[in-house]
Amino acid sequence: MNIYDIAKLAGVSIATVSRVVNDSPLVSEKTKAKVRRVMEENNYTPNVFARGLGLGTMKTIGIVCPDVADVYMARAVALIEKSLRESGYDCILQCSGKKDPDDARAAVTNILNKKIDALFLIGSFYMLEGEDDPDTDYIREAAKSVPVFLVNGYVRGENIYGALCDDRSATEQAVNLLISEGRKRILFLYNTDSHSLREKRQGYFDALAAAGLPIDESLLFFSLGGIEGAKHDLLLSCPKDIDAIFAANDRLAVGALKYAREAGISVPDELSIIGYDNSEIAVSCDPELTSVDSMCETLCRININSLRSLLQGEVPAAKSYTKGILVRRASTLL
Amino acid sequence: MNIYDIAKLAGVSIATVSRVVNDSPLVSEKTKAKVRRVMEENNYTPNVFARGLGLGTMKTIGIVCPDVADVYMARAVALIEKSLRESGYDCILQCSGKKDPDDARAAVTNILNKKIDALFLIGSFYMLEGEDDPDTDYIREAAKSVPVFLVNGYVRGENIYGALCDDRSATEQAVNLLISEGRKRILFLYNTDSHSLREKRQGYFDALAAAGLPIDESLLFFSLGGIEGAKHDLLLSCPKDIDAIFAANDRLAVGALKYAREAGISVPDELSIIGYDNSEIAVSCDPELTSVDSMCETLCRININSLRSLLQGEVPAAKSYTKGILVRRASTLL
DNA sequence: CTGAAAGCGCTAACAC
């Protein structure tokens, strides 16, 4: 059932049917009604490919992220998908993997071929070494064909928009809290090297410096493998004299909590722990963990609004910030 | 830059270019190389819409689920996306919402218009009252145009495939464990009414019956609102004489754990708790919870394999089962 | 307000 069939059945030309489909004001209400009836009777829907060919768009947006199974990204995808669907867009999702930046490039190249109308990149992973890193040139390249939106990231370039959580100051704030509780030997626990991580580390340094505390490289603790991995690694080689842990994500923080339990260290009396992301596992554990909310939804929303502005011919800000919020729970003292 | 441009630049006809694009054996290696070079120099990629129009497919598969922000579905989407990408398919994702079955219908209708090559439905939500529920007719309707695959679900019909976790027997097994530990007043804690839930409830009844324990309607405890909600509701009105809780998902189980902590009930000494889904929060809490692994990945994989078989002209089984696995941890006694 | 006809860029049957 195509536009010709409908035209024939309705006794009009295909041009008229097309106009009805697109709700053009150039058609009389009468013929509109007639054509609509025929379309419904045959439950006709226009062929999206043909439509795409003619129009050059199928109203889809591309979402690329390292891994949807990650709760943070899943939340972002869910929100973006929902919002953009309300504006009539479908979403093509592509997970690019968490390791190799080259895979990111391949993913972007691939999804661009789908002639999407906009591209969302989720996670600071795509930011690499900073806003001007030449390794992100593929993003600038992509931006030549569609607007690109970074959720918790920004890359300088024409037609590129991004929103960032100020991880640096949020971390500084979190570490300040620990310091204000009298903590002096604060472990920085992390498991990746992303832009976001570097910002957190810097915030950690900032807080220490402001308090006149020494920066001790041995307090930067790297551990892969999630909850179990962190627990295991800490049991193996955590410096014994620490009195607090700032973890770059909640999974690590829970691992730290389990380490403390197993090592017979009481939390928060002997050891304070702060996590990051304010995810469900931060409230599943016991004691519940203080955690920094990295404002995933807010970042998504900023980008979505930028896209909406763009569609209306307005020019949105290229780069926006939001503050992380420290959500305080039992595992810090005060 | 289209096929005509490339043809001109390479000094061949568009047919030849098309053949090169599709790696047809009918072209000499020499001209193939020449055309390829021109394509690369201009980094030409064929227009997917035109291709779709001619071929009737753009090699995309549709994934519909109630909510990707849910960890279970996120895992499923991640796996399906990854596997099918390896086979050259892109994925369109659409979240249909968790409440209204009509939204599911709308989502399916919408995504079908995209001329997808297959449809995945994630979650037993879509199964409604059973395999033959007329309210799932829209799925049978969809199956007339593309094969439909249900992850943890099945609907009887031509061209419909599904894989289910045997939630009934897994639950029975879990409740049996509780009974074998001497528990007699076992609360059944739940928050939805899906096919899967009904199976769990039945498994719960089975275990009680087999052990000669009475079925007490007051032990069926409904609670919305996740961890906090469950804790709150239990504090308010949990029967005082229970000695175990079987929770239909880990979130509820953790809520139960928090309830016990707050009510001063020791786990597992006075109260055993078993969760469902074997998710990360079941190992974030303390004590870690025994939980049933509902085999999300396995169910996805079965469906993916069915699709692959179908593409090769084989006829896969319409309905498959997998067993849930009881993962035992500290919160049960033995 | 409506219709005729020229694309949109590609595939595939058919010639050579």
Place this chain on the structure above:
DNA sequence: GTGTTAGCGCTTTCAG
């Protein structure tokens, strides 16, 4: 091996 050409189903001038 390669080229010609007729669609695929829709949008959009351009006429009327």
